[in-house]
Amino acid sequence: MSTAAGLKRAAYAAMERRADAIASLSDELMRTPEPGYAEYATAARFGSWLEDLGLTPRTGLAGTGVAAVLRGRDDGPRIALVGELDALALPEHPLADPATGAAHACGHHAQIAAVAGAALGLREVMAELDGSVALIAAPAEELGDADALLDAAAGAPGGADGPDGAERADRAEFPVGKAELLRTGAFDGVDMALLAHTGRGGGPRFSVGDTLNGSCLVRARFGGRSAHAGSTPWLGVNALKAATLAAHAIDAQREAFPEDESVRVNYLVTGGGSALGSVPSSAVLHAMVRAAGVDALRRAAETVARCARAGALALGARVETDTLLAYLPLHPAPALDDVVARNAGPVVGDAPTARGRHLGACTDMGDLAHVMPVSHPYCGGAAGDHHSTDYRVVDHRAAAVEPALYLAGTVVDLLCDGAAEARRVLRETPPRMSVPEYLDLRRSITRRRTWEET
Template sequence: MTDDAALLAAYASHREQVHALARAIHADPETAFQEQRAHDRCADLLEGAGFTLERGVADLPTAFRATLGTGSLVASLCVEYDALPDIGHGCGHNLIAGASLGAALALAEQLADLDVTLQVIGTPAEEHGAGKQLLLDRGVFDGVHLSLMSHPTPHTGTYDVLGSTSQAVGRWRATFTGRGAHAAANPADGINANDAAVIAQVAAGLLRQRIRDGQRLALVPQQSGVTNIVPETAVIDLECRALTMPEFEELRRQLLACFEGAALATGTTLEITSSEPVYEPLLQDEVLGAAWNAAMRRRGRPLNGSLGIMAASTDMGNVSRRVPSLHPFVGITGAGGALHTREFAAHADSAEGYGLMDDAAIAMAGVIRDVAATPLSRTALLARAQQLTVGP
């Protein structure tokens, strides 16, 4: 038997269930913190396979933790299942869920021989809400020594995970408050909050010419009103992204200064509130990365260079700074377009997409098996886990 033969045989016995679940999640998209049916589908599958289920963990109704085994090395597989508003699974979270569940089912029978405790953690609200940070804050990842998931992309091919990362991102809501007035009878008595919103957007647009490569700004006005009333309030949702936390903090300062200047210029008041926790850049663990690269080669997916920096963000970055982690990006064969589009949502429900899900499941199971069975890798991971602190 080849190294992966036992994993392949175990996965084959569950493959039909895993595919049915991934297709069902794709066909029934649920957005952040609303993923009740996806949560139930995943939890029910694992419970039926003998895992001990904790549903609604950390006071999050759509989060779960499933545990099997009692070994000294605690490994976790993260399951994502939230969709994008109006687009559906344009980020392929149905494939992410299927791959992690498939890996758990493929590995289940080997846990006792490997001295491993396996936890499968259902993590809601990756797209918006930073569900994994909430789970970290509330202790769900305490005691975990390594954590994995895999992410499909439209970049056809298999990439060296080592050295790849993602951007930090923070999101806020800015509210300008002025004074309402009749737009014809007494406009001079008003303070137009929308003027402040316009100035803030212009200032942020001018800021773009001097931000660094790999940094991003996005502003989306939310204000509404009618033409015969000077707007009393105006709201803008905003975000910024950068490759390192120091760069992110500086960019945030510069962006918020655009809003503070707009309020000063117009005589409005300004309130800025954080809309979700900050997503931190990924730290790909080298031991896990080397094992993943070897596992994907065995699946017939040779590496074709480094994907490097993904112009995207994930709350798996937060996990990776507290637990040795891996979050590889792997291309769906023949896919095009970009993440977060209807085109990619279609690829996430294609034969090629589900083929990638199969390979990712076997590869992640192989990574956990290999590092658990290799004394040097196991020791290195345990030492690294001790260096990192789980929590906010």
């Protein structure tokens, strides 16, 4: 029987022989960005890579997702290596698609290349591992158009306009892909999951154990009454001023959010019409609410909705609020993070590393973390800040090849010797909830309410 060290050497050698191809795949995908739930070319390219490895991928999962399985010598634990297919909407980015405005300003292309590279190496050693590996390309990690998502959610199971359990074949129920993959069963049989994400420029070459916020979208649509702004303004109800008061109320709440809940609220007020001579009869406040825990997220979202009601009450306006859960907070599994860190150390060498930070961003790996152990390490190779026009991967080895190496090494450690390490991780990290409980939680947060001062 080969040792874990020997199996890693064989897997690493196979990946190093094709390191240029892994890096080239990352660069190729960076230059062909696609928006969420429409990543057809990216999914096809990943699928063709898997087919070249002799695998038979399943396609069309949650619309565009792709999955294949590398099988070991028995039916031990199954580990998912996950990459994200989509780019985000950033039309001003130099590498944005001119037709869709999508740009890879978050490094998802490198994740796909890392999973593809790890698959190449693991194929060489699976016959001596006790379990299996699911290779999953997930759609739609980034949020799409907020209004479209909120309108769709109003008719979703648990939403105001749709019966619980209603199936809609024409679109996804959830705004992010891993939630949809969980709902449709693509993660059935998976015991734990790993995803390596590029960090921001100037950050550590490797970080693991970081926690991230969850988030909700809140939209408040204010309705007033138009009137002549000069002659008879008292006959009108100024919806824009109602929205502005709501925004001031949100700002007044900031010091009331406990520091350990990491609450952040970003908002945008739009509308009010274009005629200065009329009292504005409509306005909209959009807010992104983030927090480190589910209960804190619920409270913060309700605070924003309450502020919207206050603005409407003050002006005598009508307001309709929609709340949509976007991401659950990410709390990775320390036992799994330990195995990843042990494998990343030799790969990144003396480069700067970090562990256990709290980051204000969000990811739907947080959704997976509620139903299985996950690890979400950050890697190097990027310049600029996430979601900005100057963000891009400049070192594809650091962003794709290095993660491929330590993800494959982690799998070897987990599944060799009767999968003892994987079984230890599972013992030490019981899931927070079942998939049905998770789906109930998601649906319970999404809601529509209307208030009108008469």
